[in-house]
Amino acid sequence: MAAAAEQHMKPHAIMVPVPLQGHLIPSVELALKLASNGFTITFINTQITHSKITLARSLTGESPDDEDIFSDQRNLHGFDIRYVTLSDGFPLSFDRSRNHNEFMEGLLLAFPVIVDEFIGNLLSSDVNPPVSYLIADSFFVWPSAVAKKHCLVHISFWTEPALAFTMYYHIHLLRRHGHFDSQDNRRDAINYIPGVEAIECRDLPSYLQDSEPWSVMHRYIFKSLEDAREADFVICNTVFELESSTITALQETKPFYAIGPIFRRGSAVAADFWPETPGCGPWLDARPENSVLYISFGSLVNVGKEVIQEIAHGLLQNSKLSFLWAIRRDITGCEETKVLPVGFEDEVRGRGLVVAWCSQIEVLSHSATGGFLTHCGWNSVLESVWCEVPMLCFPLLTDQFTNRKLVVDDWKVGMNMCGGKEVGREEVAENMKRLMNDAEGLRENMKERKKTLQNALSPDGSSEKNFEQFMHDIKLKIQPKSSIST
Structure with missing residues (x-):
C-alpha cells in the first residue's frame, strides 16, 4: 500500500x-x-x-x-x-x-x-x-x-x-x-x-x-x-x-x-537520424593537436552546391590544412549527390576526410580538432563551447543569425566565415587560415566560457x-x- x-x-x-x-x-x-x-x-x-x-x-x-x-x-x-x-x-x-x-x-x-x-x-x-x-x-x-x-x-x-x-x-x-x-x-x-x-x-x-x-x-x-x-x-x-x-x-x-x-x-540513447560513418576516430587519432578543421552544417539546413564548392576551393587553397567534413547526402535539398568539385577528394587525400555523418560531440572533444566551421545551430554552439573549439560562423536560417551574434560579437569565441552574404573562396580560405593559426585570443575566451558552463552545472x-x-x-x-x- x-x-x-x-x-x-x-x-x-x-x-x-x-x-x-x-x-x-x-x-x-x-x-x-x-x-x-x-x-x-x-x-x-x-x-x-x-x-x-x-x-x-x-x-x-x-x-x-x-x-x-x-x-x-x-x-x-x-x-x-x-x-x-x-x-x-x-x-x-x-x-x-x-x-x-x-x-x-x-x-x-x-x-x-x-x-x-x-x-x-x-x-x-x-x-x-x-x-x-x-x-x-x-x-x-x-x-x-x-x-x-x-x-x-x-x-x-x-x-x-x-x-x-x-x-x-x-x-x-x-x-x-x-x-x-x-x-x-x-x-x-x-x-x-x-x-x-x-x-x-x-x-x-x-x-x-x-x-x-x-x-x-x-x-x-x-x-x-x-x-x-x-x-x-x-x-x-x-x-x-x-x-x-x-x-x-x-x-x-x-x-x-x-x-x-x-x-x-x-x-x-539513440537519437540520430543518420548512421555514423565509421573511421572518424582513428583518422583523428593520427592528427596532431588542434590541427583539424571540422566542418558541418547540422542535421536540417540545406546548403547550395555553389556555396559548398566555394568552401571546397577554400580548402584547396589551404593545402596544408587537415579537415573533417560531414556532408549529409540531402544537404542541397535535391537528389544531386556529387556536390564537391571534380577530383576534390583525390586532391585532398591524406589530409582531408569527407563523411556523410559523424558523432559531433566525439569529433569536437577530440584533441586533434582545432576549429569548427558551423552553421551556428544552438546545439553546435553549446557543444563547441563545452569542447573549447573556436568557431568559424556561417549562419543560414532561423536562430543561427542570433547565435552568430552571441558567438562572435558578445562572447568573442568565434569569427565570421565571410563578411557579407556572398561566399567567395579567397575570403573563405583566408578566414580558415586565421581561425586555425591565429586563434589564441578566441581559445582564451573559450576557456572562460567553458568555465561558465561547468560552473552552471555544478x-x-x-x-x-x-x-x-x-x-x-x-x-x-x-x-x-x-x-x-x-
Missing part, C-alpha cells in the same frame, strides 16, 4: 519534442534529467522519427530495440520513461523534406488532433501516477490549448538561446516600431527590447528579417510563439551568466528558467539551482482536479 501511494505521488509529465534532430536530442536529455529526479515521463515521438532512428542504428550494425529508444537507460538506471510513437498525420512513405509546406500544414492541423486524442485517452485510462504536466517544444502551435483542455500545467521547452526567444516574444514591439511586417522595414539598430542592448536587424532570427513573412512556415513559427506566450512556465537551454540581462527581463513577465546546457555528454551552479526552483514551482502549481473549474 505504501509503495502504491508513493507511486501515485510521483510527478508525471508528457513530453513532446518537435520531430527534428536538433530538437529531439535536448528533449531526450531533458527527459533523462527529469527521470533521474523522480519524474515519470511519457515521451512521445513521431513514427517517422522513430523509424529514422531505428534505420540509422541498423545500418551501423546495431541490433536496436524496435520499440523503445530509452530501454537501455531504463534497464541501467530504473528510470520510469514510457515511450510512445504517434503518427504525424502522414504515411511513413511521405517525403517530408520535398513536400515541406504540406508537412508544415500537417503539423498545424493534423498532429494537434492526434496528440490531443492520445492525451485524452491516456488520462481517461486512470494512468498511474496521474499526469499533471505537459512539456512541449516551444515550436508547436497546440500545447496551451491542449493543456488547458485537459487541466495540465503547460511547460514550454525553448531549445534556442534566450535572446532569440525574447525577439519573438516582443514581435509586437518590432511591428509597432516598423522593424518587422511593414512594407518597408526599418534597417537601423533595434534598441527597445527589454534586456537587450541595441541589436542589428541582421542578427534577428531569419523569420523576423523577411520582408514578406506570409508563407506557411512563417504562419507556423509565429503561431507557435504566440502559444508559448501562454505557457505556465518556460524552460530554456541556456545559461543565466551567458544571457543575464535578457533572462532577467524575461523573468519579469514570465516564469523563465535557464537550465542549460542540455546536450549529449555520454548518453546512450551543485551550487545557476542552472542546477534554476532546475531545482523549477521543479519546486511546478509542483506548487498542481491543484486537485476537483478544484479546477471546467
Whole structure:
C-alpha cells in the first residue's frame, strides 16, 4: 500500500519534442534529467522519427530495440520513461523534406488532433501516477490549448538561446516600431527590447528579417510563439551568466528558467537520424593537436552546391590544412549527390576526410580538432563551447543569425566565415587560415566560457539551482482536479 501511494505521488509529465534532430536530442536529455529526479515521463515521438532512428542504428550494425529508444537507460538506471510513437498525420512513405509546406500544414492541423486524442485517452485510462504536466517544444502551435483542455500545467521547452526567444516574444514591439511586417522595414539598430542592448536587424532570427513573412512556415513559427506566450512556465537551454540581462527581463513577465546546457555528454540513447560513418576516430587519432578543421552544417539546413564548392576551393587553397567534413547526402535539398568539385577528394587525400555523418560531440572533444566551421545551430554552439573549439560562423536560417551574434560579437569565441552574404573562396580560405593559426585570443575566451558552463552545472551552479526552483514551482502549481473549474 505504501509503495502504491508513493507511486501515485510521483510527478508525471508528457513530453513532446518537435520531430527534428536538433530538437529531439535536448528533449531526450531533458527527459533523462527529469527521470533521474523522480519524474515519470511519457515521451512521445513521431513514427517517422522513430523509424529514422531505428534505420540509422541498423545500418551501423546495431541490433536496436524496435520499440523503445530509452530501454537501455531504463534497464541501467530504473528510470520510469514510457515511450510512445504517434503518427504525424502522414504515411511513413511521405517525403517530408520535398513536400515541406504540406508537412508544415500537417503539423498545424493534423498532429494537434492526434496528440490531443492520445492525451485524452491516456488520462481517461486512470494512468498511474496521474499526469499533471505537459512539456512541449516551444515550436508547436497546440500545447496551451491542449493543456488547458485537459487541466495540465503547460511547460514550454525553448531549445534556442534566450535572446532569440525574447525577439519573438516582443514581435509586437518590432511591428509597432516598423522593424518587422511593414512594407518597408526599418534597417537601423533595434534598441527597445527589454534586456537587450541595441541589436542589428541582421542578427534577428531569419523569420523576423523577411520582408514578406506570409508563407506557411512563417504562419507556423509565429503561431507557435504566440502559444508559448501562454505557457505556465518556460524552460530554456541556456545559461543565466551567458544571457543575464535578457533572462532577467524575461523573468519579469514570465516564469523563465535557464537550465542549460542540455546536450549529449555520454548518453546512450539513440537519437540520430543518420548512421555514423565509421573511421572518424582513428583518422583523428593520427592528427596532431588542434590541427583539424571540422566542418558541418547540422542535421536540417540545406546548403547550395555553389556555396559548398566555394568552401571546397577554400580548402584547396589551404593545402596544408587537415579537415573533417560531414556532408549529409540531402544537404542541397535535391537528389544531386556529387556536390564537391571534380577530383576534390583525390586532391585532398591524406589530409582531408569527407563523411556523410559523424558523432559531433566525439569529433569536437577530440584533441586533434582545432576549429569548427558551423552553421551556428544552438546545439553546435553549446557543444563547441563545452569542447573549447573556436568557431568559424556561417549562419543560414532561423536562430543561427542570433547565435552568430552571441558567438562572435558578445562572447568573442568565434569569427565570421565571410563578411557579407556572398561566399567567395579567397575570403573563405583566408578566414580558415586565421581561425586555425591565429586563434589564441578566441581559445582564451573559450576557456572562460567553458568555465561558465561547468560552473552552471555544478551543485551550487545557476542552472542546477534554476532546475531545482523549477521543479519546486511546478509542483506548487498542481491543484486537485476537483478544484479546477471546467
